[in-house]
Ligand SMILES: Nc1ncnc2c1ncn2[C@@H]1O[C@H](COP(=O)(O)OP(=O)(O)OP(=O)(O)O)[C@@H](O)[C@H]1O
């Protein structure tokens with residue numbers, strides 16, 4: 044039966060795995076187990092999923108992961124398909140499930156998790172020290188804490204940390220205890236329904252001092268202090284005491300290093316640390332050795348702060364969803380309910396000043412909504428019946444009745460938060476480079492250190508103790524912790540800063556690439572224009588009545604999703620026309636919509652398409668079409684029975700900020716071009732109004748060709764509405780979806796501007812440049828500081844102490860620098 048057993052996809056939350064290299068380590072380890080396939084890791088979500096067949100039990104996977112110092116927690120009901128589960132950055136679904144899966148029971152657990160985590164950790168570390176004592180709990184041992192090798196700790200801690208002053212944070216506790224949630228707490232997992240939110244990270248925030256890593260630091264410091272006090276009291280035992288203390292503090296890291304080695308990572312930062320500390324103790328520098336380990340633990344703790352801050356910024360988004368809602372019952376009465384208990388289809392009342400509790404559609408009322416939670420734009424937008432509003436928006440002036448469409452984890456805001464979280468896990472170019480670099484750096488450092496220790500004494504008669512000391516100091520200097528976190532810390536901060544301003548980027552790759560683009564291509568409809576075309580004029584052919592033409596055109600367009608279609612159907616409705624039913628509706632992308640109406644095969648499409656169907660336009664219509672196009676109208680033709688029956692002129696107004704936003708791009712030296720399927724004359728007219736170069740009359744294939752031509756000259760950003768231009772977005776270096784349907788947009792593009800502000804493009808590029816700058820500074824700090832100390836160590840100017848400080852110092856500097864980026868603001872439009 045073993046062989047017949049179907050492989051199944053299992054998922055875990057892996058606490059402590061919060062940087063790309065942790066994820067890589069876990070991946071390497073699980074791949075060594077027989078029967079493990081397609082592991083998918085996301086350090087930002089601390090999630091691991093993989094296909095497992097009968098050869099290995101899930102417990103074996105857990106054991107391997109735990110041995111690396113992480114705490115795996117199985118998620119029930121892994122994503123049903125491997126595609127979803129492994130989609131990683133690409134889709135939120137994986138997530139979705141997972142969470143749901145976590146379900147209550149487990150959930151609780153989870154949060155609690157932290158709690159425990161801590162204890163456990165503690166405990167363990169504890170025994171680690173007491174050593175030997177060891178209870179057989181292999182699993183988590185050390186790990187409790189985070190460990191990673193590189194020290195960065197990340198996350199775990201991360202979150203914990205205090206970060207957030209605000210309400211949302213803080214719930215960690217609350218959530219776990221089910222106590223009253225602070226206002227504004229997003230998630231309400233207060234108890235019920237966590238269905239939605241699985242997103243436990245939210246619940247894991249503990250104050251910094253309560254994290255496992257913090258406790259480890261305190262414990263190690265306690266041991267060191269005790270040794271120091273005893274040594275002062277009994278000077279004769281000083282050396283022995285320090286030696287003992289060193290062994291105690293090194294033990295947890297030695298254990299981790301050993302496990303890492305067994306699972307395929309022999310050259311870990313832990314190994315480096317342990318070697319250096321033991322070596323220092325061996326040459327009589329036990330005090331320094333103790334400090335090395337202590338500062339290493341402290342460095343881990345501090346590094347986690349960056350990741351945690353960035354995460355809490357993201358979570359702050361979700362926290363904008365209120366806990367409470369006012370539901371309107373079938374009898375018209377209202378009752379206060381938790382937002383979590385809302386279901387699609389419910390009717391809710393949102394009073395002035397309140398936040399919208401779920402995504403929905405306005406049924407009744409009109410109000411100015413501050414949608415800054417989703418779009419970053421705080422100027423209120425008026426929304427009335429039939430319009431969609433997102434959870435988290437503030438209803439500023441009047442009451443609305445809203446039909447709930449999506450709640451909790453399905454809501455736009457929750458999806459955005461998840462997307463950003465996923466994005467943090469996707470590695471950019473620089474990140475991959477740094478990882479490759481770090482992979483040979485550590486063994487290289489060990490080799491160089493060995494050479495420094497061995498060669499001078501052997502070849503030139505140098506003093507063994509001098510060179511041993513220098514070699515050890517070099518080992519410390521070589522610790523690449525700061526380098527390893529330099530990129531992810533900056534990227535996480537950048538993504539988070541952007542998300543809070545309505546600039547969503549799906550990953551480090553896109554974030555790094557945006558700023559380098561010299562050309563931005565724009566789609567016209569729905570991108571530079573508002574995407575709400577209005578029918579301006581119907582020009583019937585001789586012998587056709589205007590209303591008759593509109594009635595037929597509307598029937599055809601009823602089956603089309605093209606933005607122009609709505610203009611036609613709306614006009615027919617507002618003229619009170621009875622629109623007949625159509626059958627066999629079909630669309631020719633970029634050309635026309637066709638359908639059978641009252642027995643006739645009819646189509647509405649571009650003039651070029653009409654000419655193919657019905658021959659050249661009669662001169663009168665031709666002249667009229669030209670005039671309308673010159674005034675910026677899109678002109679389509681209704682064709683039936685081999686003849687043009689009417690022209691339909693539609694005009695879509697430019698977005699209010701489009702002209703200014705394009706001007707800002709030009710000032711930055713970025714070239715812009717409008718690529719549109721609309722007629723060249725219409726395109727030129729609109730382009731004149733906006734001050735952009737235009738290429739009209741492009742078929743979808745022409746657009747792709749145009750983009751690849753532009754790409755030959757450098758990176759290209761393509762901006763579209765994400766609905767009918769997904770191929771163009773995918774063809775560009777970075778595709779940006781603008782406005783409207785956030786969900787579709789996020790799937791089709793590398794970045795999204797849910798607010799539909801054209802100025803968001805320049806802001807995205809500025810954010811990208813700021814992030815790249817920050818990455819460069821971080822890499823510079825990490826590598827520069829190391830390089831300096833490397834030289835001074837080898838020539839003997841500096842010893843162990845400066846080496847230790849340089850190591851922790853670089854990590855701290857990199858962390859602080861990355862945090863600076865969280866405060867990034869778009870440069871004010873000049
Ligand atoms: N359903 C439709 N109804 C009317 N006209 C249509 C329809 N579909 C396509 N057309 C015609 O084909 C032309 C090109 O369509 P396409 O979808 O490529 O452009 P678009 O989406 O309007 O503009 P852009 O490329 O800037 O987004 C339109 O300008 C219009 O004249």
Ligand SMILES: [Zn+2]
Pocket residue numbers: 060061062063064065066190191192193194195196197
């Ligand atoms: Zn790590």
